[in-house]
Amino acid sequence: MKKPPPRRQPPAGAPRAHAEALAALNLRPEDPLRGEDAIIALLAPLTEGYPGAFDLKDDCALLAPPPGTEIVLKTDPIAEGIHFLAEDAPEDIAWKALAVNTSDIAAKGAAPLGYLMALSFPDAPTFGWMERFASGLKAAQTAFGCRLMGGDTDRRPGPLTISITLAGTVPQSRMVLRTTALPNDRLFVSGTLGESGLGLALLRDPGLAAVWGLPEAEADALIRRYRRPEPRLPLAPALRQFASAAMDLSDGLIKDCDRLLRASGVAGRIQLARVPFSAAAKRVAAHLPDGEMRLITAGDDYEILAAVPPAKAAGYIAAAASAGVAVTDIGTIEPGPRALVLEDSTGQPLPMPDRPGWDHF
């Protein structure tokens, strides 16, 4: 009986075949990309030769976690009109689709490895749009250290949707959970909050920049936080070493912190005066009826909330600083059934907002 052929051996020259097939189509940027095969050909270079991606010639991907590691999986689709706007650059849409998933993986102390991507188009995309989208993905995956492993493309009514499932690796038993915060832990948040929500407001109503007295550079910086979130990957090792629990902030501090408390079965207290905001966001908040409350409920921050035992707080701050990320102590975990108290600078509880954060329903 003949020995079976060696497996995982695509035919020689496969990547070139994709490129040649695409070149043969002789497309102009404005031409629609008809057929899934043309889209696959355009995306195939994003596999970067990863063996388990089979050059996108198979319909499944193969993942072999390095010895001593486990796989962390996350799926978070983004849709036009909700997570990005129709006029956003294809490069930015691609970046955000991968960044929102990378943010979750980072919060778990893991490192991105590879992703599957399901694309749903209401109409066939143009060659030019897909080329720019692919270049945005390339930039994002290079920044985050992962590659395309597989996916699916279809056409259906409704908004353009990009559904990425990202796989990361974490050393065995070292994933940082949401369910393990402990009483007396300090609550830390990375970076500054609320800018992305202000950026979205500016995109929806550009006249707001003048109302808020924002110089163009500051308005652009707020918009950039909405369009190109920077996942806090450099924080992952510090989280593994020091945090008892962590999660990324995507629906706003209040709502997400409440989730962490509930998952861990504990209560918590946040001092609003200690929550970090950028100078621009603070100035804008002075113009808003809901002030800083808006900044902690708008969502789309992609910063990391971590519970850190008091004895490890100094170590966490130092490790984060070495990684180039500022982290701020904003409160404390307390015993008892889930309850989040937000305090003013005198220690008085503040009323909770009617809308604690982003909810799709």
Added chain:
Amino acid sequence: MKKPPPRRQPPAGAPRAHAEALAALNLRPEDPLRGEDAIIALLAPLTEGYPGAFDLKDDCALLAPPPGTEIVLKTDPIAEGIHFLAEDAPEDIAWKALAVNTSDIAAKGAAPLGYLMALSFPDAPTFGWMERFASGLKAAQTAFGCRLMGGDTDRRPGPLTISITLAGTVPQSRMVLRTTALPNDRLFVSGTLGESGLGLALLRDPGLAAVWGLPEAEADALIRRYRRPEPRLPLAPALRQFASAAMDLSDGLIKDCDRLLRASGVAGRIQLARVPFSAAAKRVAAHLPDGEMRLITAGDDYEILAAVPPAKAAGYIAAAASAGVAVTDIGTIEPGPRALVLEDSTGQPLPMPDRPGWDHF
């Protein structure tokens, strides 16, 4: 310094907490499920205590492949109006969402382990709809041997969409690929083709049953193939042992076989007279202008196409029969650049259909 708390230890009583939270809402079947948390509470029992699902209290899942195995990943979203119809039962929609992904995993010789599910609703679902959807998922995951590990829920315009990413395990280096078919391999297909496409046609135009002279039971059986595909999981071990390449058929035999040939860099020949059809499908084909060609281009079959070396063909047939799956030898792989020839019973090439199979574009 205090020892960190043990990881992967959700707080005691967490699953009960979900059930209690849901009971406290006191919902009637027609009430809309508002809030992602209510949907999560309803889906949490589908994790069946899988440790890496964290009772859906984390936003990532953890996957630790058993020693000696690798992970096969597949994502294939389904959307209302395309893969299922608005009037389909929630139980059937759930079944199909998991079945289409399981079919791919089976074709790779792998066994389903767990899945992430992203749900996109145009409007909040009712409690009753979600309960039925969850019960359909429960039936499917029990039949296929996997469980829910995580996911995401959002609301957006457009059709209801269920995006499942399924992870399966396969013994190391034993995944069955698309790229490794060899000249002289026999081409085998499982089951019978084309019934699902006829079922969809009947759903769209119930009057066709009379036109086609179909008894009600036969019409129902065709519709059932569209709504509740049965992935060929029992075939996975036989594929690992005997096939040099395989894939599942979702876009029709002609189109998918062409993909296998192209991926492997080979040509192939199929004898139409040998392609297996059910008695009902054959009789319907006699009424159709495109006859049996319709049956091999309609798609949604979820049968398995395999290339098997001639010396192993008898072994494959016997192993498939032991697993309760009929497989039929329909043609051969040939050397040379990709080209698929479809022959009539006299060996004459048949003209290829204008539309070789399902394409979203």
